[in-house]
Amino acid sequence: MPLSQQLKDRIVNEIFPKYPTRRAALMSSLWLAQDEQGWLSDETFEEIGELLELHPTDVEAVASFYVMFHRRPVGKKLIEVCENPSCVINGATETMHRLCEKLGIEHGGGHGGATTRDGEYTVRPTECVAACDKAPAVQVNYRYYGHVTADKVDAFLADMEAFNIEGLPATNDLETRAKDMKRGQA
Numbered sequence: 059m060p061l062s063q064q065l066k067d068r069i070v071n072e073i074f075p076k077y078p079t080r081r082a083a084l085m086s087s088l089w090l091a092q093d094e095q096g097w098l099s100d101e102t103f104e105e106i107g108e109l110l111e112l113h114p115t116d117v118e119a120v121a122s123f124y125v126m127f128h129r130r131p132v133g134k135k136l137i138e139v140c141e142n143p144s145c146v147i148n149g150a151t152e153t154m155h156r157l158c159e160k161l162g163i164e165h166g167g168g169h170g171g172a173t174t175r176d177g178e179y180t181v182r183p184t185e186c187v188a189a190c191d192k193a194p195a196v197q198v199n200y201r202y203y204g205h206v207t208a209d210k211v212d213a214f215l216a217d218m219e220a221f222n223i224e225g226l227p228a229t230n231d232l233e234t235r236a237k238d239m240k241r242g243q244a
């Protein structure tokens with residue numbers, strides 16, 4: 059599906075003026091395109107390339123470097139399980155297996171992940187999400203959830219907000235730490 063004219067106009071009129079060159083606007087343009095389309099297709103790379111005066115291969119090269127850019131459609135809920143050391147030591151691999159088992163999908167590895175037939179969930183591994191002290195950590199649509207061990211997966215799927223750690227002060231929450239330090243509490 060082609061990008062809407064409204065989105066193209068927005069990129070030209072709102073995004074371009076913020077950057078010294080069109081090329082520098084690539085990440086923001088890709089993000090907006092994904093927001094509209096849900097994922098980034100070859101057609102989108104061509105359209106973005108045309109707007110930014112870049113070869114589609116250059117556009118794809120940047121998009122494929124970052125796991126947050128989707129190269130295929132993802133479910134309404136994108137569940138990402140951290141597969142870095144702190145989380146793996148604390149059971150992330152088992153969490154991943156249980157999630158896939160519970161949702162009835164086969165996880166074949168890689169960052170593409172797997173999606174349920176109804177398009178509701180995609181499960182995939184990701185890199186450290188900076189919630190190592192709440193391992194195993196999970197992201198759902200880029201919100202943080204912690205201590206999602208395999209034995210808690212059923213409860214997690216039933217009520218994700220019970221595992222939401224964004225409201226809790228964490229050792230890696232630099233803003234909270236900075237405020238605490240100013241108040242002499244850290």
Ligand code: FES
Nearest residue numbers: 140145186189190
């Ligand atoms: S290692 Fe998993 S959040 Fe850092």
